[in-house]
Amino acid sequence: NAGVTQTPKFQVLKTGQSMTLQCAQDMNHEYMSWYRQDPGMGLRLIHYSVGAGITDQGEVPNGYNVSRSTTEDFPLRLLSAAPSQTSVYFCASSYSDLTGGTGELFFGEGSRLTVL
Protein backbone atom coordinates (compact mmCIF):
# COMPACT_ATOMS: atom_id res chain seq x y z
CA ASN A 1 0.00 0.00 0.00
CA ALA A 2 2.75 2.46 -1.03
CA GLY A 3 0.71 5.40 -2.43
CA VAL A 4 3.10 8.14 -3.61
CA THR A 5 6.80 7.49 -3.11
CA GLN A 6 9.42 10.21 -3.41
CA THR A 7 13.18 9.82 -3.37
CA PRO A 8 15.53 11.04 -2.06
CA LYS A 9 14.19 12.51 1.20
CA PHE A 10 17.22 14.76 1.63
CA GLN A 11 19.78 16.09 -0.84
CA VAL A 12 22.54 18.68 -0.75
CA LEU A 13 23.81 20.07 -4.05
CA LYS A 14 26.37 22.59 -5.12
CA THR A 15 25.39 25.44 -7.41
CA GLY A 16 25.38 24.27 -11.03
CA GLN A 17 24.91 20.59 -10.31
CA SER A 18 21.99 18.69 -11.76
CA MET A 19 19.81 16.07 -10.16
CA THR A 20 16.52 14.21 -10.49
CA LEU A 21 13.84 13.86 -7.84
CA GLN A 22 11.93 10.64 -8.35
CA CYS A 23 8.19 10.21 -7.87
CA ALA A 24 6.17 7.05 -8.31
CA GLN A 25 2.54 6.23 -7.56
CA ASP A 26 0.77 2.88 -7.58
CA MET A 27 -2.86 4.08 -7.67
CA ASN A 28 -3.19 4.37 -11.46
CA HIS A 29 -3.85 8.11 -11.14
CA GLU A 30 -3.77 10.07 -14.36
CA TYR A 31 -2.91 13.41 -12.72
CA MET A 32 0.53 13.98 -11.18
CA SER A 33 2.19 17.17 -10.07
CA TRP A 34 5.22 18.68 -8.40
CA TYR A 35 5.06 21.48 -5.82
CA ARG A 36 7.66 23.39 -3.92
CA GLN A 37 7.00 24.67 -0.42
CA ASP A 38 8.75 27.70 0.97
CA PRO A 39 8.03 29.47 4.29
CA GLY A 40 5.06 31.83 4.01
CA MET A 41 4.44 30.92 0.35
CA GLY A 42 2.27 27.85 0.68
CA LEU A 43 2.64 25.26 -2.07
CA ARG A 44 3.48 26.47 -5.55
CA LEU A 45 2.94 24.31 -8.60
CA ILE A 46 6.05 23.63 -10.68
CA HIS A 47 4.85 21.21 -13.38
CA TYR A 48 1.97 18.84 -13.80
CA SER A 49 0.79 16.01 -16.02
CA VAL A 50 -2.71 14.82 -16.89
CA GLY A 51 -1.52 11.54 -18.40
CA ALA A 52 1.42 9.68 -19.88
CA GLY A 53 3.13 11.77 -22.54
CA ILE A 54 1.38 15.01 -21.46
CA THR A 55 3.06 17.62 -19.27
CA ASP A 56 2.53 21.32 -18.69
CA GLN A 57 4.00 24.18 -16.73
CA GLY A 58 2.68 25.42 -13.45
CA GLU A 59 3.29 28.65 -11.60
CA VAL A 60 7.08 28.36 -11.11
CA PRO A 61 8.55 26.13 -13.87
CA ASN A 62 11.85 27.88 -14.57
CA GLY A 63 14.91 25.73 -13.88
CA TYR A 64 12.93 22.50 -13.77
CA ASN A 65 12.15 19.81 -16.34
CA VAL A 66 9.68 16.91 -16.25
CA SER A 67 8.63 13.96 -18.37
CA ARG A 68 5.86 11.37 -18.06
CA SER A 69 6.69 8.24 -20.00
CA THR A 70 4.50 5.99 -17.83
CA THR A 71 1.38 6.47 -15.71
CA GLU A 72 3.33 5.56 -12.57
CA ASP A 73 6.42 7.80 -12.75
CA PHE A 74 6.88 11.57 -12.86
CA PRO A 75 10.50 12.61 -12.26
CA LEU A 76 11.51 16.24 -11.68
CA ARG A 77 14.89 17.34 -13.05
CA LEU A 78 16.89 20.29 -11.83
CA LEU A 79 19.02 21.29 -14.79
CA SER A 80 21.57 23.57 -13.08
CA ALA A 81 20.85 23.97 -9.39
CA ALA A 82 20.73 27.46 -7.85
CA PRO A 83 20.45 28.53 -4.19
CA SER A 84 16.94 29.85 -4.96
CA GLN A 85 15.89 26.23 -5.53
CA THR A 86 16.54 25.37 -1.89
CA SER A 87 13.12 24.17 -0.82
CA VAL A 88 10.96 21.22 0.14
CA TYR A 89 9.50 19.47 -2.88
CA PHE A 90 6.28 17.47 -2.88
CA CYS A 91 4.94 15.15 -5.51
CA ALA A 92 1.19 14.56 -5.61
CA SER A 93 -1.22 12.48 -7.66
CA SER A 94 -4.97 12.54 -8.19
CA TYR A 95 -7.83 11.21 -10.27
CA SER A 96 -10.86 12.59 -12.03
CA ASP A 97 -13.87 12.21 -9.79
CA LEU A 98 -17.42 11.50 -10.99
CA THR A 99 -18.23 15.22 -11.25
CA GLY A 100 -15.41 15.74 -13.77
CA GLY A 101 -13.28 17.65 -11.32
CA THR A 102 -10.10 16.71 -9.53
CA GLY A 103 -10.34 14.31 -6.64
CA GLU A 104 -8.23 14.79 -3.58
CA LEU A 105 -4.46 14.97 -3.90
CA PHE A 106 -2.30 12.19 -2.50
CA PHE A 107 1.09 13.48 -1.42
CA GLY A 108 4.50 11.99 -1.02
CA GLU A 109 6.48 12.62 2.17
CA GLY A 110 8.57 15.35 0.57
CA SER A 111 12.17 15.87 -0.53
CA ARG A 112 14.25 18.49 1.26
CA LEU A 113 16.78 20.04 -1.12
CA THR A 114 19.60 22.39 -0.14
CA VAL A 115 21.66 24.13 -2.80
CA LEU A 116 24.93 25.64 -1.58
Add this chain to the structure above:
Amino acid sequence: AQSVTQLDSHVSVSEGTPVLLRCNYSSSYSPSLFWYVQHPNKGLQLLLKYTSAATLVKGINGFEAEFKKSETSFHLTKPSAHMSDAAEYFCVVSEIGGSYIPTFGRGTSLIVHP
Protein backbone atom coordinates in the same frame (compact mmCIF):
# COMPACT_ATOMS: atom_id res chain seq x y z
CA ALA B 1 -10.13 31.42 -13.02
CA GLN B 2 -9.94 30.26 -9.43
CA SER B 3 -8.26 31.56 -6.32
CA VAL B 4 -8.31 30.95 -2.60
CA THR B 5 -7.54 33.24 0.32
CA GLN B 6 -6.83 32.03 3.81
CA LEU B 7 -7.63 35.02 5.93
CA ASP B 8 -5.24 34.30 8.83
CA SER B 9 -1.61 33.27 8.56
CA HIS B 10 -1.58 32.24 12.25
CA VAL B 11 -4.35 31.26 14.67
CA SER B 12 -3.63 30.72 18.34
CA VAL B 13 -6.07 28.90 20.67
CA SER B 14 -6.02 27.24 24.05
CA GLU B 15 -6.53 23.51 24.35
CA GLY B 16 -10.22 22.71 24.72
CA THR B 17 -11.46 25.91 23.00
CA PRO B 18 -13.05 26.09 19.53
CA VAL B 19 -11.01 26.38 16.36
CA LEU B 20 -11.97 28.53 13.35
CA LEU B 21 -9.75 28.69 10.26
CA ARG B 22 -11.13 30.95 7.55
CA CYS B 23 -11.03 30.38 3.80
CA ASN B 24 -12.62 32.38 0.98
CA TYR B 25 -12.55 31.22 -2.62
CA SER B 26 -13.23 32.48 -6.09
CA SER B 27 -14.24 30.22 -8.96
CA SER B 28 -15.76 30.66 -12.41
CA TYR B 29 -17.19 27.14 -12.25
CA SER B 30 -18.65 24.91 -9.58
CA PRO B 31 -15.83 24.41 -7.10
CA SER B 32 -14.47 21.39 -5.35
CA LEU B 33 -13.01 22.50 -2.02
CA PHE B 34 -10.57 20.74 0.25
CA TRP B 35 -8.78 21.21 3.54
CA TYR B 36 -5.39 19.56 4.07
CA VAL B 37 -3.29 19.36 7.22
CA GLN B 38 0.50 19.23 7.41
CA HIS B 39 2.22 18.30 10.63
CA PRO B 40 5.86 19.40 11.05
CA ASN B 41 8.25 17.71 8.61
CA LYS B 42 5.44 15.64 7.13
CA GLY B 43 3.51 15.47 3.88
CA LEU B 44 -0.02 16.81 3.48
CA GLN B 45 -3.04 14.77 4.51
CA LEU B 46 -6.65 15.30 3.45
CA LEU B 47 -8.92 16.51 6.27
CA LEU B 48 -12.15 16.83 4.31
CA LYS B 49 -13.59 17.73 0.91
CA TYR B 50 -16.69 19.33 -0.59
CA THR B 51 -17.80 18.22 -4.06
CA SER B 52 -21.34 19.64 -4.50
CA ALA B 53 -23.12 17.23 -2.16
CA ALA B 54 -23.99 18.22 1.44
CA THR B 55 -22.86 21.74 2.31
CA LEU B 56 -21.73 20.71 5.81
CA VAL B 57 -18.79 18.38 5.44
CA LYS B 58 -17.38 16.28 8.26
CA GLY B 59 -13.75 15.24 8.20
CA ILE B 60 -11.25 13.37 10.26
CA ASN B 61 -10.27 14.18 13.86
CA GLY B 62 -13.48 16.08 14.61
CA PHE B 63 -13.04 18.80 11.99
CA GLU B 64 -15.86 20.04 9.80
CA ALA B 65 -16.38 22.76 7.22
CA GLU B 66 -19.42 24.48 5.76
CA PHE B 67 -19.70 25.50 2.12
CA LYS B 68 -21.46 28.86 1.84
CA LYS B 69 -21.95 29.82 -1.78
CA SER B 70 -23.41 33.25 -1.02
CA GLU B 71 -20.34 34.15 1.03
CA THR B 72 -17.86 32.18 -1.15
CA SER B 73 -16.47 30.71 2.04
CA PHE B 74 -15.37 27.30 3.27
CA HIS B 75 -14.30 27.83 6.89
CA LEU B 76 -12.84 24.96 8.91
CA THR B 77 -14.03 24.44 12.49
CA LYS B 78 -13.52 22.12 15.42
CA PRO B 79 -15.45 22.38 18.72
CA SER B 80 -12.50 21.65 20.99
CA ALA B 81 -8.81 21.96 20.12
CA HIS B 82 -6.31 19.30 21.07
CA MET B 83 -2.57 19.72 21.34
CA SER B 84 -2.14 17.30 18.44
CA ASP B 85 -4.07 19.71 16.17
CA ALA B 86 -1.10 22.07 16.08
CA ALA B 87 -0.11 22.06 12.40
CA GLU B 88 -0.29 23.95 9.11
CA TYR B 89 -3.68 23.91 7.36
CA PHE B 90 -4.25 24.52 3.66
CA CYS B 91 -7.48 25.37 1.87
CA VAL B 92 -7.58 24.22 -1.77
CA VAL B 93 -10.00 24.88 -4.63
CA SER B 94 -10.35 23.14 -7.97
CA GLU B 95 -12.97 23.78 -10.58
CA ILE B 96 -15.44 21.22 -11.84
CA GLY B 97 -15.33 21.72 -15.59
CA GLY B 98 -12.56 24.27 -15.27
CA SER B 99 -8.79 24.14 -15.26
CA TYR B 100 -8.62 20.88 -13.28
CA ILE B 101 -5.52 22.21 -11.50
CA PRO B 102 -5.94 22.72 -7.75
CA THR B 103 -5.04 26.11 -6.30
CA PHE B 104 -3.64 26.30 -2.77
CA GLY B 105 -4.06 28.96 -0.17
CA ARG B 106 -0.92 30.14 1.60
CA GLY B 107 -1.71 28.20 4.73
CA THR B 108 -2.75 28.91 8.33
CA SER B 109 -0.53 27.86 11.18
CA LEU B 110 -2.61 26.63 14.12
CA ILE B 111 -0.93 27.06 17.50
CA VAL B 112 -2.49 25.27 20.49
CA HIS B 113 -1.55 26.39 24.00
CA PRO B 114 -1.87 24.07 27.01
